Amino acid sequence: MSVTSIVIDVLVAVCLVISLAKNKDKTKLALKIAYNATKRMGPSVLAIIAVIGLIVGFIPPKWIASAIGGDRGIFGVLIAAFLGAILFIPALIAFPLASSLLQMGAGTMAIAAFITTLTMIGFIFLPLEIKELGKRFALLRNGLSFLVAIAIALIMGLVLA
Amino acid sequence: MSENDTDDDKKARVTDGDSSGQPPSAKPPLRKRIRWDYVFLTLSVVALVTLSLIFPDKGSRAGKVVWEYVKEMIFILPAVMVLMGLFAVWVERDLVVKYLGKGSGGKGLVIALLLGTLPTGPLYVAFPLAAMLLKKGARVANMVVFLSAWACIKLPLELMEFQFMGWRFALLRLGLTVALVIPMGVLAERLYRRREPAVRDFDPAEVKEVEVALGVELPGDVSSG
Numbered sequence: 001m002s003v004t005s006i007v008i009d010v011l012v013a014v015c016l017v018i019s020l021a022k023n024k025d026k027t028k029l030a031l032k033i034a035y036n037a038t039k040r041m042g043p044s045v046l047a048i049i050a051v052i053g054l055i056v057g058f059i060p061p062k063w064i065a066s067a068i069g070g071d072r073g074i075f076g077v078l079i080a081a082f083l084g085a086i087l088f089i090p091a092l093i094a095f096p097l098a099s100s101l102l103q104m105g106a107g108t109m110a111i112a113a114f115i116t117t118l119t120m121i122g123f124i125f126l127p128l129e130i131k132e133l134g135k136r137f138a139l140l141r142n143g144l145s146f147l148v149a150i151a152i153a154l155i156m157g158l159v160l161a
Numbered sequence: 162m163s164e165n166d167t168d169d170d171k172k173a174r175v176t177d178g179d180s181s182g183q184p185p186s187a188k189p190p191l192r193k194r195i196r197w198d199y200v201f202l203t204l205s206v207v208a209l210v211t212l213s214l215i216f217p218d219k220g221s222r223a224g225k226v227v228w229e230y231v232k233e234m235i236f237i238l239p240a241v242m243v244l245m246g247l248f249a250v251w252v253e254r255d256l257v258v259k260y261l262g263k264g265s266g267g268k269g270l271v272i273a274l275l276l277g278t279l280p281t282g283p284l285y286v287a288f289p290l291a292a293m294l295l296k297k298g299a300r301v302a303n304m305v306v307f308l309s310a311w312a313c314i315k316l317p318l319e320l321m322e323f324q325f326m327g328w329r330f331a332l333l334r335l336g337l338t339v340a341l342v343i344p345m346g347v348l349a350e351r352l353y354r355r356r357e358p359a360v361r362d363f364d365p366a367e368v369k370e371v372e373v374a375l376g377v378e379l380p381g382d383v384s385s386g
Contacts, residue, residue, distance in 0.1 A: 002233075004323050004324050004328070005237050005240075008320050008323065012240040012241075012243050012244050015244065016243060016247065026251065030243070030251075032246070033246035033249050034239070034242040037242050037245060041242075043196070043202045044198045044201070044202075045234060045238065046202055047198065050206050051205050052226060052227070053209050053227040053230075054208060054209050054223065057209075057213070057222050057226065058212050092321060095324070096234070096321075096325050099326055100226070100230075102326075111326075115322075116334065116338065119313035119318075120313040120338075122284055125288075128285050129288055132291070132292040133292050133304075136353060137295075137301070137349075140352055140353060141308060141309065144305075144345050144348060144349055148338075148345050151337075151341060152337045152338060155337055156333055159333060160330065
């Protein structure tokens with residue numbers, strides 16, 4: 001059990017106690033919501049762990065490295081950013097996937113770009129965004145988000161190198 | 162994102178109105194009855210087990226990795242879910258509607274950013290909300306910042322990132338996102354230039370529907386331009 005998870009667990013436990021002290025019914029409802037969300041996300045979480053097992057166990061690391069490895073530079077970043085933009089993976093399960101790819105030899109920049117476009121750009125939400133906010137607004141927001149994701153990735157690559 | 166929608170997706174589906182004319186007893190089409198997450202889970206587990214049986218040495222490595230991630234998930238997932246539950250009951254969506262669009266200039270942008278980070282539902286419930294506020298005269302920059310923050314900065318999810326990517330990676334990415342989203346919103350507004358009417362008209366029934374789905378009352382009259 002890592003220090004990070006201990007800190008997080010303690011922090012949330014404190015929030016829970018404060019909530020309980022303030023309002024018992026609301027806290028009960030919060031726990032019910034948490035339970036239902038866990039139940040609903042459960043299959044996806046387990047599936048992504050199995051996929052991680054498949055990737056780490058059976059895909060040669062050099063495949064990953066040759067696609068989005070650190071020495072692939074901007075091409076790796078673009079591939080990862082593009083994948084992140086079109087794939088629909090809930091962020092909740094994307095982080096463990098990203099960490100396993102990092103261990104397999106993916107570049108930090110590429111992974112940063114992947115996570116950022118994955119969360120900021122919703123390809124499957126685009127029709128809905130266009131319908132509600134207009135083509136110009138939706139395309140501008142998603143297009144600029146893509147550029148911002150690349151910028152974030154490049155700066156992270158420089159800082160974390 | 163579908164991970165922080167508690168009961169919102171149900172509500173959204175109810176207001177989708179695509180099931181019109183169907184008697185309640187009719188079965189939904191097959192495509193909708195399939196639980197894709199279970200299909201995905203079954204396929205990946207079958208593939209993992211089969212490959213592990215064929216290549217036992219690679220399989221044991223995969224098994225170790227799977228066990229590591231299961232352990233990490235057990236220690237972090239309940240905390241993240243509980244935090245989302247707490248947000249769901251303590252942060253009213255009213256708050257977002259009340260303050261979004263308040264404050265002008267830089268202050269408005271920061272408020273939009275902060276409101277976007279509150280985990281109050283999936284992205285698609287934010288679209289109609291942003292559209293109606295835009296109609297009411299909210300700044301394009303504020304709405305872009307709000308939607309982008311709503312999409313990618315969610316407090317409980319930051320905990321997942323801390324856990325799996327490490328503090329340095331997570332904090333740096335969070336800091337850069339916050340720093341870049343605001344200039345992005347301003348740039349989007351510059352490029353946007355309202356040549357045509359910004360947003361389509363909403364009829365009052367539609368506004369009512371969104372209000373019911375969000376559980377809030379939108380300020381003023383949003384149905385007319």
